[in-house]
Amino acid sequence: MTNRSLITKQKLLDAATDIIMEHGVHHLTLDEVAKTAGVSKGGLLYHYPSKEALLTAIVERLQTEQNDLYESLQADGNGPVEAFVRLFDETKLHPERSAIHIDAEKMIAFLTLFAVDQEYAERWKHDLDTFFAQFQQTSDPVETMIIRYALEGMMLSEHFNVGVAPPALKQDIIARLIERAQNIDSGKTD
Amino acid sequence: MTNRSLITKQKLLDAATDIIMEHGVHHLTLDEVAKTAGVSKGGLLYHYPSKEALLTAIVERLQTEQNDLYESLQADGNGPVEAFVRLFDETKLHPERSAIHIDAEKMIAFLTLFAVDQEYAERWKHDLDTFFAQFQQTSDPVETMIIRYALEGMMLSEHFNVGVAPPALKQDIIARLIERAQNIDSGKTD
DNA sequence: GAGAACAAACCGTCTGGTCGGTACAGAAAG
DNA sequence: CTTTCTGTACCGACCAGACGGTTTGTTCTC
CATH class of the missing domain: 1.10.10.60 (Homeodomain-like)
Known part of the structure; x- marks a missing residue:
């Protein structure tokens, strides 16, 4: 190579x-x-x-990029849940790290591939499952899952540009999610 | 006909x-x-x-089914936000109304079509935008949007069967979302 | 029997993949 | 130094199958 x-x-x-x-x-x-x-x-x-090889390579790159970023965010002192939230707002927080930046839009590409063919989903299901499993081990699994789902729904909406929140509102949403994530990471049961 | x-x-x-x-x-x-x-x-x-006519018919049916259900939920005395939450748990709440039931999975079909071709999204963008606009007029727009996003992220996860919450946890999540929705609908600013 | 509802063979295009060939950099040979 | 050889990287014409859509013919319903 x-x-x-x-x-x-x-x-x-x-x-x-x-x-x-x-x-x-x-x-x-x-x-x-x-x-x-x-x-x-x-x-x-x-x-x-083959086309399949290309698609596989796309998803694998997204996977590693996201993992790298997530780990670097944790290394910066963010708790696991907060790091996950910041994953979706990384552009604004660390523009200098854009090389390894995987933004919410790229994750959509991931989901899009899944939507096209369910067989694709099966291939990475295990990896994703183990990643998300940790979110059920926090001090408040219910709230953690709500945060996770909210972020995924948010990027969905943003990508398709459907019913998107105005920038100001979006900032408030992220802020509140971060606040809650910090509470969860610090062990407060709210 | x-x-x-x-x-x-x-x-x-x-x-x-x-x-x-x-x-x-x-x-x-x-x-x-x-x-x-x-x-x-x-x-x-x-x-x-044409295939496009078929796809259009699919989305249009989903649209009207969802609207009908949403309105009937509001007629049952649910506030606008709570009604939206219950839209995603309808099967368990009103099994007898399954004829007009549009579950979360069907909404995925909607999103799937969007994923295939962005041009598709444009066609229904206006309808969806006006529907979701009301969610920015509640007593707590930030929380309302979080609830909405969380539900959409949840059905995404459920559909692709990726990192899904166990049934018990899912019930707790829905319960907490409904609780918050009720607070919003009743005007409590938390 | 007339029109609506459906069947089935057929066609053109699009697209994933093949294949023979080219360009070129470096190693080997003389 | 020149020539020959070799392997990597890349090109683009071509093929076969899939798929959307057409056409023609048949059956069902009133």
Whole structure:
């Protein structure tokens, strides 16, 4: 795996992610990905021998990026629940770390792939299950799950631009979620 | 529109919804819908002259079903926010009203269609925006939005069966959401 | 029997994937 | 130093199947 090869692969994954985000999976064709990445179709299939391999690579990159960010947020002193909340507002908090930043929109790409084919969901189900299992071990599992669900619903709404909250309200929502997350992390049962 | 025709149309919409729910949009082909509904492809296209017409009909049915249920919940004495929460737990609350019941899973079909093609989202964006606008007019817009987002995130999780809460925990979550919804509807600012 | 409701063969396009070939960088050979 | 060889990276024409939609014909209902 030379450096050149690695760059091309990144370009392809970026292109594919962009297409999903901007136009929806329906437009995610091999020709379109290759064109967007500035690579020929043959070049694409040289690196990712099938569409499924490409999709797998997308999700795997999202997975590791998110995990890295989550761990760095915890290393910064955030509790597990608060770190999760800040995952969704990372852009504004640490713009300098944008290289490893996976924003809420990218996670949508994840969910979108799931929606297209249920079999996809099965493949990463275990990883996600173990990740979310910790949220049932906090000082207030009910509130923790509400926070988690709220964040996921929020990014859903934002992505499809349906019934979105005005920026000011959104800030208040995040603030309240962070406040509650801190309470949970510090063991207060409210 | 004879009675026979109406039954066939319902069968087709049911089949299409089922396919989306169980296998994902990728498997939603005209042949598959026709086969599942026990109708020929020609029969399908007689009623819905294009795939887009079929998809439109699906979403429109979901829209009206949900609106009907929401209004009947409000007529039962639930406040606007509480009614929205109960929308997601309707099966257990009013099993006898299952005919007009639109459960969380069906709403996923909605979102799934959006995921496939962003252009789809535009078509119903206005309707949804006006529906959700009322949630910013409650006694506690921040909490109202959190409740709404939480419910949407919850059905997302349930549908993809990813990191789902055990039944007992889920009950507690719904209970707490209803409690808060009642507070909001009754004007308590917490 | 007339129109509505449906069946089934058929067609054109789109798209995932194949395949033979090219460009080029470096190693090996002379 | 020049030539030859080799493997990586990439190109683009082409193919086969899938899928949306058409057309033509048949059956059911009134």
